[in-house]
Amino acid sequence: MSRLDSFIRRMTAQRDILDHVCAEVAKMEGPVVELGLGNGRTFHHLRERLPGRRIVAFDRALAAHASSIPEAGNLVLGEIRETASRFIGIDAALVHADIGTGYEDRDAVTSTWLPDLIARLLRVGGIAVSGTPLDHPQLQRLAPPPSVPADRYFISRRV
Amino acid sequence: MSRLDSFIRRMTAQRDILDHVCAEVAKMEGPVVELGLGNGRTFHHLRERLPGRRIVAFDRALAAHASSIPEAGNLVLGEIRETASRFIGIDAALVHADIGTGYEDRDAVTSTWLPDLIARLLRVGGIAVSGTPLDHPQLQRLAPPPSVPADRYFISRRV
Ligand SMILES: C[S@@+](CC[C@H](N)C(=O)[O-])C[C@H]1O[C@@H](n2cnc3c(N)ncnc32)[C@H](O)[C@@H]1O
Ligand code: NI
Ligand code: NI
Numbered sequence: 001m002s003r004l005d006s007f008i009r010r011m012t013a014q015r016d017i018l019d020h021v022c023a024e025v026a027k028m029e030g031p032v033v034e035l036g037l038g039n040g041r042t043f044h045h046l047r048e049r050l051p052g053r054r055i056v057a058f059d060r061a062l063a064a065h066a067s068s069i070p071e072a073g074n075l076v077l078g079e080i081r082e083t084a085s086r087f088i089g090i091d092a093a094l095v096h097a098d099i100g101t102g103y104e105d106r107d108a109v110t111s112t113w114l115p116d117l118i119a120r121l122l123r124v125g126g127i128a129v130s131g132t133p134l135d136h137p138q139l140q141r142l143a144p145p146p147s148v149p150a151d152r153y154f155i156s157r158r159v
Numbered sequence: 160m161s162r163l164d165s166f167i168r169r170m171t172a173q174r175d176i177l178d179h180v181c182a183e184v185a186k187m188e189g190p191v192v193e194l195g196l197g198n199g200r201t202f203h204h205l206r207e208r209l210p211g212r213r214i215v216a217f218d219r220a221l222a223a224h225a226s227s228i229p230e231a232g233n234l235v236l237g238e239i240r241e242t243a244s245r246f247i248g249i250d251a252a253l254v255h256a257d258i259g260t261g262y263e264d265r266d267a268v269t270s271t272w273l274p275d276l277i278a279r280l281l282r283v284g285g286i287a288v289s290g291t292p293l294d295h296p297q298l299q300r301l302a303p304p305p306s307v308p309a310d311r312y313f314i315s316r317r318v
Binding site: 007008039042048103 | 164166167170173174198199200201203204226227261
């Protein structure tokens with residue numbers, strides 16, 4: 001499969017999963033955390049699906065489209081491993097992480113710290129959505145909605 | 160519509176249009192020109208759909224995934240307006256351009272030089288596929304395949 005085909009499938013899975021969980025997140029208190037703002041397309045989508053909700057977005061550097069930049073205070077620049085650690089205990093209702101690189105060795109390093117960070121950002125009952133699997137005792141894997149094949153994008157609940 | 164939704168639709172339109180025209184391009188002589196290599200996903204797709212065909216890719220700077228970098232001689236870095244001008248007369252069978260920025264003013268500037276550049280890169284009968292409309296007397300707009308709504312992604316033939 002070409003990388004374009006697989007990218008379209010991954011973005012579609014991301015969107016379908018976020019739409020699926022946003023219905024539940026809308027009924028839960030707590031901010032949303034976006035790890036990897038990038039171009040800001042997912043941030044824009046979340047802002048539309050969860051109007052009025054605080055969304056704190058993280059990236060190494062600002063590279064987002066002008067229409068998709070969080071207001072001051074909700075944009076945190078620097079290495080996520082360090083910057084997001086300062087928000088541990090924020091009791092997020094939703095953490096979304098799309099920080100895979102397409103390089104297995106780099107993603108393997110990320111998987112050594114990302115699941116624990118996400119578990120500590122979430123409130124109990126809160127939801128994690130991620131492009132990479134999150135192996136952690138406090139993150140219980142949930143089944144994706146029917147449109148999403150297994151192992152394309154991942155959902156877990158903080159227990 | 161969120162920028163994520165519209166991005167998924169645009170990428171899907173791009174893929175469907177390229178798949179549609181590649182059947183015809185496969186029967187035509189001439190290289191492929193990729194204006195805007197980016198992450199290299201479309202380059203990867205074209206290489207899969209047109210095995211063995213020369214694909215010359217242009218970008219301001221190299222930002223592609225390691226799996227999607229053209230061999231030396233087929234990667235041209237710098238401002239496309241200048242670098243691709245040196246390839247006028249190459250008689251390309253297909254030119255693909257995905258260099259829209261999401262900023263209307265910048266894209267308006269691009270549309271002052273891109274259509275003429277593409278017309279001069281293509282052979283007569285060659286095909287242009289673009290994320291922005293190409294208004295030019297030598298580029299005849301073609302209807303997209305049925306899966307693609309009008310005005311999402313554009314096809315023209317060099318007359
Ligand atoms: C795939 S992009 C995210 C795309 C985003 N979902 C969108 O809609 O545009 C990943 C982003 O995460 C950032 N990133 C990845 N790993 C990071 C890290 N360890 N610290 C900070 N930023 C990181 C990259 O700079 C990049 O902008
Ligand atoms: Ni469910
Ligand atoms: Ni046709």
